[in-house]
Amino acid sequence: MVDTTVPKTRSFPKIEFTDSEAGAKEFPSSKSRTYSYYKPAKLRSTMYEDVTVDVQPDPDRHLTQGWLYGFGDGPGGYPVEWTKAVSTNWHAFLDPNEEWEQTIYRNNAAVVRQVSLCLDNAKRARAYSHWTPTWSTFIARNLGAWMHVENGLALHVFTPANRQGPTNMINTSLCVAAAHKMRFAQDLALFNLDLSEADIAFDGSVHKDVWQNAPEWQPTRQLVEEITAVHDWGEQVFATSIVLEQLVGQLFRSELVMQIAARNGDYVTPTIVGTGENDYARDLAGSRALFKMLTRDEQHGAANKVLFEGWLATWVPKAIAAARALQPIWSQPAEKTITFATSFDAAQEKFRQLLDEIGLDTPKELDR
Amino acid sequence: MSRQSLTKAHAKISELTWEPTFATPATKFGTDYTFEKAPKKDPLKQIMRSYFPMEEEKDNRVFGAMDGAIRGNMFRQVQQRWMEWQKLFLSIIPFPEISAARAMPLAIDAVPNPEIHNGLAVQMIDEVRHSTIQMNLKKLYMNNYIDPAGFDMTEKAFANNYAGTIGRQFGEGFITGDAITAANIYLTVVAETAFTNTLFVAMPDEAAANGDYLLPTVFHSVQSDESRHISNGYSILLMALADERNRPLLERDMRYAWWNNHCVVDAAIGTFIEYGTKDRRKDRESYAEMWQRWIYDDYYRSYLLPLEKYGLVIPHDLVEEAWNRITKKFYVHEVARFFATGWPVNYWRIDGMTDADFEWFEDKYPGWYARFGKWWEAYNRLKYPGKNKPIAFEDVGYEYPHRCWTCMVPALIREDMVVDKVDGQWRTYCSETCAWTDTTAFRPEYQGRETPNMGRLTGAREWETLHHGKDLADIIKDLGYVRDDGKTLIPQPHLDLDDPKKLWTLDDVRGIPFGSPNVTLNQMTDAERDAWAASYRANKNVSV
Numbered sequence: 062m063v064d065t066t067v068p069k070t071r072s073f074p075k076i077e078f079t080d081s082e083a084g085a086k087e088f089p090s091s092k093s094r095t096y097s098y099y100k101p102a103k104l105r106s107t108m109y110e111d112v113t114v115d116v117q118p119d120p121d122r123h124l125t126q127g128w129l130y131g132f133g134d135g136p137g138g139y140p141v142e143w144t145k146a147v148s149t150n151w152h153a154f155l156d157p158n159e160e161w162e163q164t165i166y167r168n169n170a171a172v173v174r175q176v177s178l179c180l181d182n183a184k185r186a187r188a189y190s191h192w193t194p195t196w197s198t199f200i201a202r203n204l205g206a207w208m209h210v211e212n213g214l215a216l217h218v219f220t221p222a223n224r225q226g227p228t229n230m231i232n233t234s235l236c237v238a239a240a241h242k243m244r245f246a247q248d249l250a251l252f253n254l255d256l257s258e259a260d261i262a263f264d265g266s267v268h269k270d271v272w273q274n275a276p277e278w279q280p281t282r283q284l285v286e287e288i289t290a291v292h293d294w295g296e297q298v299f300a301t302s303i304v305l306e307q308l309v310g311q312l313f314r315s316e317l318v319m320q321i322a323a324r325n326g327d328y329v330t331p332t333i334v335g336t337g338e339n340d341y342a343r344d345l346a347g348s349r350a351l352f353k354m355l356t357r358d359e360q361h362g363a364a365n366k367v368l369f370e371g372w373l374a375t376w377v378p379k380a381i382a383a384a385r386a387l388q389p390i391w392s393q394p395a396e397k398t399i400t401f402a403t404s405f406d407a408a409q410e411k412f413r414q415l416l417d418e419i420g421l422d423t424p425k426e427l428d429r
Numbered sequence: 430m431s432r433q434s435l436t437k438a439h440a441k442i443s444e445l446t447w448e449p450t451f452a453t454p455a456t457k458f459g460t461d462y463t464f465e466k467a468p469k470k471d472p473l474k475q476i477m478r479s480y481f482p483m484e485e486e487k488d489n490r491v492f493g494a495m496d497g498a499i500r501g502n503m504f505r506q507v508q509q510r511w512m513e514w515q516k517l518f519l520s521i522i523p524f525p526e527i528s529a530a531r532a533m534p535l536a537i538d539a540v541p542n543p544e545i546h547n548g549l550a551v552q553m554i555d556e557v558r559h560s561t562i563q564m565n566l567k568k569l570y571m572n573n574y575i576d577p578a579g580f581d582m583t584e585k586a587f588a589n590n591y592a593g594t595i596g597r598q599f600g601e602g603f604i605t606g607d608a609i610t611a612a613n614i615y616l617t618v619v620a621e622t623a624f625t626n627t628l629f630v631a632m633p634d635e636a637a638a639n640g641d642y643l644l645p646t647v648f649h650s651v652q653s654d655e656s657r658h659i660s661n662g663y664s665i666l667l668m669a670l671a672d673e674r675n676r677p678l679l680e681r682d683m684r685y686a687w688w689n690n691h692c693v694v695d696a697a698i699g700t701f702i703e704y705g706t707k708d709r710r711k712d713r714e715s716y717a718e719m720w721q722r723w724i725y726d727d728y729y730r731s732y733l734l735p736l737e738k739y740g741l742v743i744p745h746d747l748v749e750e751a752w753n754r755i756t757k758k759f760y761v762h763e764v765a766r767f768f769a770t771g772w773p774v775n776y777w778r779i780d781g782m783t784d785a786d787f788e789w790f791e792d793k794y795p796g797w798y799a800r801f802g803k804w805w806e807a808y809n810r811l812k813y814p815g816k817n818k819p820i821a822f823e824d825v826g827y828e829y830p831h832r833c834w835t836c837m838v839p840a841l842i843r844e845d846m847v848v849d850k851v852d853g854q855w856r857t858y859c860s861e862t863c864a865w866t867d868t869t870a871f872r873p874e875y876q877g878r879e880t881p882n883m884g885r886l887t888g889a890r891e892w893e894t895l896h897h898g899k900d901l902a903d904i905i906k907d908l909g910y911v912r913d914d915g916k917t918l919i920p921q922p923h924l925d926l927d928d929p930k931k932l933w934t935l936d937d938v939r940g941i942p943f944g945s946p947n948v949t950l951n952q953m954t955d956a957e958r959d960a961w962a963a964s965y966r967a968n969k970n971v972s973v
């Protein structure tokens with residue numbers, strides 16, 4: 062090996078005036094200052110498009126030598142067969158949230174600041190001290206159980222889907238959804254930790270048993286576990302974003318927790334759960350756009366609709382069963398300002414609207 | 430957060446996982462490794478609550494520097510020789526980055542330890558950061574550097590170019606095949622732990638010496654995430670080592686991953702650093718010296734060697750041979766000359782070497798001038814159109830090489846070339862190890878044991894085959910490497926932009942037939958092939 066122990070004299074590179082800036086000279090292509098290999102959705106390309114489109118190559122686009130590695134049992138790259146849904150052009154999907162590096166960190170850091178501020182204030186104001194024991198039990202058990210849902214879906218639905226989707230635009234939007242859910246799950250866990258350390262009666266570990274054994278949560282856990290066991294990423298995302306989130310997630314988060322927390326003297330929980338609602342609204346915008354694109358596909362729209370209706374037939378009954386099993390928790394808080402029936406009607410109504418926007422018929426189970 | 434509350438926070442976060450009883454997550458990406466006996470290893474844990482603000486802060490610094498660079502007219506002092514190579518580098522690197530994001534589910538699938546899943550998922554988000562922040566840097570170059578041609582078609586060029594493809598296999602190596610081979614050994618244990626230092630530290634230093642301080646800003650920021658990734662990889666490696674059955678696979682994968690990374694990364698980064706710089710101070714470290722520091726000392730001696738006591742079989746011979754190729758066999762210099770030979774099918778311009786460069790090379794790599802000096806003199810002599818064809822099609826005593834089927838860098842160290850009939854086709858390889866990678870490692874059986882999850886080498890791996898028998902002008906046109914006047918080429922073998930007569934156009938390269946060495950090879954009789962192989966290995970390819 063080369064001996065590098067000789068002491069070095071310090072020297073510095075010479076900086077030279079090269080006049081290599083744009084416009085210094087005119088020559089062919091000297092003004093060619095936009096990415097020319099794709100057509101932006103609007104007249105001018107967005108930052109999101111410029112940093113996302115075609116970064117993951119595709120033999121259907123510019124890739125000429127094909128994928129260089131295959132799996133032991135099939136082709137490599139990003140096979141479109143990894144979902145049964147079919148598109149004439151998967152690349153037409155653009156994330157309506159236009160997520161890239163800067164938006165991911167700005168948005169999530171803003172949420173972190175909001176949550177931290179809220180928790181700090183709550184501690185300072187001893188906000189938990191006037192929680193009733195029933196309310197703190199409600200939060201320990203149910204919000205405690207819910208954080209598992211978020212974490213499981215983050216790691217076993219959205220994370221693997223980020224490898225399975227066919228384009229960079231789809232995969233990055235799924236990756237961001239995974240990040241959201243992971244952050245939200247952790248926020249709920251750390252809130253649980255704060256409550257365990259607050260001067261109130263709060264059982265910080267009961268959530269494990271509730272999630273694993275309490276009868277009201279078992280159909281939800283079953284639903285989550287069964288979704289994670291699906292191989293088709295499209296079905297996983299559909300079953301999660303379109304079905305579970307609507308009939309169980311929103312039901313629990315928006316139609317229950319957000320509605321009753323204030324009446325039970327709790328202003329902290331809605332702030333945290335509200336960030337999860339907000340994440341879901343963003344993620345849903347993405348999955349709605351994706352499934353809408355697929356039902357409207359000129360060639361495959363009809364087949365996709367049949368496929369999605371099959372997915373609805375599989376997952377809606379399970380989600381309804383999970384929702385109905387949760388009914389007893391509506392009567393746990395001291396201040397019951399809302400009934401399960403009202404909450405569930407609201408969730409179903411939003412679900413119907415969503416299906417309508419995607420172009421799918423309401424499954425018969427809902428009308429019962 | 431205090432250490433105590435951090436520990437409590439980590440413990441609380443680990444309560445988020447559970448033992449499923451109704452159904453278990455689908456295994457989507459298989460591995461032949463086993464982790465049943467693996468001890469639970471705790472990697473660096475990441476709390477999202479600190480992660481997002483920390484990364485946002487880093488980003489703000491990067492974006493601030495970008496604004497500053499433009500306001501400060503950085504492009505008045507960047508070296509074109511350097512920036513041109515960024516058209517290649519920055520077309521490649523966002524793909525390996527995004528592939529690293531996509532690789533994380535492979536690792537999560539393979540390793541049954543929830544403790545490690547969180548860290549891997551955070552790495553997934555980091556890698557989206559890296560890919561998009563690099564795309565944004567490239568956009569800034571396109572907007573502000575004198576010659577945007579090549580930046581403007583970046584992802585298309587990446588996808589249809591012979592050099593883009595060499596880089597592409599690096600990213601594809603993370604996401605396909607056996608989950609542990611790809612996402613752990615190749616990506617993390619070798620690429621991130623060993624080679625990101627040359628990629629993200631050594632190369633940015635060279636950028637700064639050439640007037641570009643944005644590349645260092647962005648890439649140092651990227652590199653600052655790597656220690657977490659390295660920690661993820663290390664934990665998985667230790668878990669894999671705990672099960673004896675994994676050891677032969679680990680040995681196989683270390684050999685493949687080490688050698689392929691060397692072939693690909695040293696080819697590219699070595700060329701950028703040695704041939705993209707104008708900084709010829711004698712005390713400026715050569716790529717070989719950087720390699721010794723970052724890869725030999727920091728990686729091989731400090732990271733790999735201590736793993737021997739846990740049962741890892743380290744490819745000592747291949748580390749030594751990589752060093753040998755870089756120092757004695759002039760690997761990087763052969764690669765640079767090959768890139769320059771192929772200039773008409775590049776999407777960047779390559780500056781010729783001058784006396785000052787010759788002197789520096791001779792000082793750093795004794796014997797350089799005798800091997801390469803005359804060729805670079807010819808390159809300068811033939812740099813303008815009109816009187817001659819591009820250098821590849823003139824007789825300068827340089828024989829166009831055959832491509833390595835595995836690493837796709839040509840077999841440039843000619844005496845090491847291997848030729849073999851594999852899967853019914855005569856293939857050439859740059860080295861014994863690349864031949865072994867194709868014939869032995871990437872197969873459904875290894876040392877008598879089933880390895881159904883191991884990947885396969887696929888694709889049209891010899892770029893020249895796609896264009897066999899075509900006219901050079903048509904190839905360049907089809908690839909899209911033409912400027913907006915419809916005739917001037919994007920690539921040029923010099924940096925002169927002032928005189929249009931010095932710029933090559935499609936007309937200057939029309940009528941030149943292009944052939945694939947591999948097609949020709951497969952048409953040979955056994956006797957012809959033997960004679961050809963002997964003469965290939967014997968030809969030192971020295972211009973006189």
Ligand SMILES: [Fe+2]
Nearest residue numbers: 526529556559
């Ligand atoms: Fe990275």
Ligand SMILES: [Fe+2]
Nearest residue numbers: 529621655658
């Ligand atoms: Fe990384």
Ligand SMILES: [Zn+2]
Nearest residue numbers: 833836859863
């Ligand atoms: Zn090779």
